[in-house]
Amino acid sequence: MCVGILVRVRGSNSFVYRMDEFKACVLEYFPENILIDVLSYLSVRELVRAGRVSKRWKRLVKDQRLWRLVDLTAWKGMTSRILWVLLRQYFGCGLRCLRLRGLLLSARGGTILSEPWLKALSTKCPRLNKLYLLHADLRTLPSCQLLPPSLKVLELRGCELPRGFFEQKLPASLTSSQNKAEAASSAGAQQQGQSRKEKAPKSSSEILIERLVLNNVPSFTDQHLQSLTSWNKLSRLELRDTFRVTANGLRSSAAKDGVCGVEGLSRLKYLEIGITGRQGYQLQMASLGLGAGWLGLEELSLGGKEVSPGLLCASRLKDLKSLCLWACTLSEMQIVRSCRMLRGLRQLEFLDVTFQPRQCLPVVEGEGGGEEEQDNEAAAGDGSNDENKTLDPILSLRRSLASSLPSCNLVFTNCSVQMNAD
Secondary structure (H helix, E strand, O other): OOOOEEEOOOOOOEEEEEEEOOOOOOHHOOOOOHHHHOOOOOOOOHHHHOOOHHHHHHHHHHHHHHHEEEOOOOOOOOOOHHHHHHHHOOOOOOOOOOEEOOOOOOOOOOOOOHHHHHHHHHHOOOEEEOOEEOOEEEEOOOOOOOOOOOOOOOEEEEEOOOOOOOOOOHHHHHHHHHHHHHHHHHHHHHHHHHHHHOOOOOOOOOOOEOOOOEEEEOOOOHHHHHHHHHHOOOOOEEEOOOOOOHHHHHHHHHHHOEEEEEEEOOOOOOEEEEEEEOOOOOOHHHHHHHHHHOOOOEEEEEEOOOOOHHHHOOOOOOOOOOOEEEEEEEEHHHHHHHOOOOOOOOOEEEEEEEEOOOOOOOOOOOOHHHHHHHHHHHHHOOOOHHHHHHHHHHHHHHHHHHHHOOOOOOEEOOHHHOOOOO
């Protein structure tokens, strides 16, 4: 590639393109670090095409600095053959994040993720931390243990899952040794057997995923949720538009004191539940399962139609430090009544929340006594005749929670007020 210059002719408004007085400037003279920075602005498909220019460009395109964050969701016509080519020629130890679109909603259909490709991906990309799958059909994979063991974040959106996809299966040698140990131990030596299990070496196939995001995955059920209790590293779980998760499923998976210590998702620190898709989904509210009192849960996010009943149950989460309410309609009475009992709450965030005028809530069976409800109503109704508080629910909410939660930080983002017709 040559670079010229425009020279203005004296006494005229015309310009002449002169190249004979200047040396040609070719891209070959640029340092490689600058060329790699320029190539980083290209998409994956454009990078593959750029590697056909010359031998030097082919070598530069294979630089692992260009393959740290790979987004293949915009590549139309993606096939398994293209994935094999990318894996063999371009993917390497520099890959950190991979975003891939499947063929679930495609006219061709079919699957592009196979067991041999996933095994090759695990071998060639040992530092892959995040995997994002969009519209992928995973029913051909028996278990998520086929995914790279280095994954820390797994995000599934609009995917199809088999029944036992999240089950963690231990090797046969380890399970047989555990069965023999359990059969040989007596009732008095159960504690010793438990300590031996804890000291046993970790399996190489153990799932180390710390964050699991499920967005619009209709096939995710209570059985899948129960399978997550065997994940020892899971600390963040986000469930959006997972319609088959019920209150019973959350109760059975919640961290609680059991016979052998804390059972369920005991290492879970962040939980998000949101139903925003179906307008008529108002019968079974999955967030009602929070009423069991999730031990160790520090951050909770509720959105959509789950907020109103789930907020009442969230008052039983004694370890909660951060609460986020998004895309919902609430009244000041509901917020004050539920949040006043969360003494350890440090941040309360409202995102795209519509505030209703003050109204009396129906009594929910099993939610506190009558004296406590009267105290909450009195606290929320202080200054109800004040016109400024009625017109400014944010200021009124701040004053209502100031006495009960003095250390809590209130954050309002893109909130609105629903006014009465009169």
